[in-house]
Amino acid sequence: MNHQIVNLLPGLYFVATPLGTARDITLRALDVLASADLIAAEDTRSLRRLMEIHGVPMRERQVIAYHDHSGVGARSKLLAALAAGKSVAYASEAGMPLIADPGYGLSKAASEAGHLVTSAPGATAVTTALALAGLPTDAFFFAGFLPNASGARRKRLEEVAAIPGTLAFYESPKRIAASVADMAEVLGNRPAALCRELTKKFEEVRRLPLAELAASLEEKPVKGEIVVLVDRASEVAASDGDIESDLRAALVDNSVKDAAAIVSEAHEMPRRKVYQMALKLAKES
Numbered sequence: 001m002n003h004q005i006v007n008l009l010p011g012l013y014f015v016a017t018p019l020g021t022a023r024d025i026t027l028r029a030l031d032v033l034a035s036a037d038l039i040a041a042e043d044t045r046s047l048r049r050l051m052e053i054h055g056v057p058m059r060e061r062q063v064i065a066y067h068d069h070s071g072v073g074a075r076s077k078l079l080a081a082l083a084a085g086k087s088v089a090y091a092s093e094a095g096m097p098l099i100a101d102p103g104y105g106l107s108k109a110a111s112e113a114g115h116l117v118t119s120a121p122g123a124t125a126v127t128t129a130l131a132l133a134g135l136p137t138d139a140f141f142f143a144g145f146l147p148n149a150s151g152a153r154r155k156r157l158e159e160v161a162a163i164p165g166t167l168a169f170y171e172s173p174k175r176i177a178a179s180v181a182d183m184a185e186v187l188g189n190r191p192a193a194l195c196r197e198l199t200k201k202f203e204e205v206r207r208l209p210l211a212e213l214a215a216s217l218e219e220k221p222v223k224g225e226i227v228v229l230v231d232r233a234s235e236v237a238a239s240d241g242d243i244e245s246d247l248r249a250a251l252v253d254n255s256v257k258d259a260a261a262i263v264s265e266a267h268e269m270p271r272r273k274v275y276q277m278a279l280k281l282a283k284e285s
Helices: 027-035 044-053 071-083 104-112 125-133 150-160 176-187 210-219 240-251 256-267 271-284
Strands: 011-015 038-041 063-065 087-091 117-120 140-145 166-171 191-196 204-209 226-230
Touching (some): 011 071, 063 071, 125 140, 140 150, 176 271, 191 210
Parallel strands (some): 140 166
């Protein structure tokens, strides 16, 4: 038996659950799940299954569903339990609560009401992917899920393009090819990594520049939970004069589109910006 029954102070306990492999849960997380007066979960069935795997008894305790669509009613029940001096454990379906998962509203409300808010930390997909990607980890920016529509997605990518750290995104299998293609267009051909199904049977990491990664997704689509990591922009940025000079040379033997592609890839610059410069030069000549 891995869990212990411990005396928990009244308060809210955010519990990290495994990304896939059940044994990735921490011993302290099991203690909190075994000892809390009340348990809440994004997915009650998956949490019950996890507790069964580790032999953590439910006893007579209630499990409340709390997710993005559960409304204020479920939150009110949990806050009422906290106000009554109970310990409440909350777990997302996988990984850390609040990290692209529910929990923020509950955390904010509990904190503002003066209750203890703490955590039994553990696995989260973004830091697991950072460890595997082979990209700089000294600074990173977690951007979560990008917008569904291409126009809004490109605008968001433009907003984060200059951040001096590795960019981290979550994405769905249905949108991943289009998203990476937009990343290559807006961010330039930066080094990148696609990490999927982390800790699971079909775990995969593709380490490729964005343009090549986009091409690989067209040839071989992926399924499962996905994290995309993109390196920061090159520290030594070419001047507009350098870009213009290279474009003039490329335009001698290439179309505007091909010249822009050649120069943007050479300088790891957003293709759209270079294309606009090439178009202007072509009109002037």
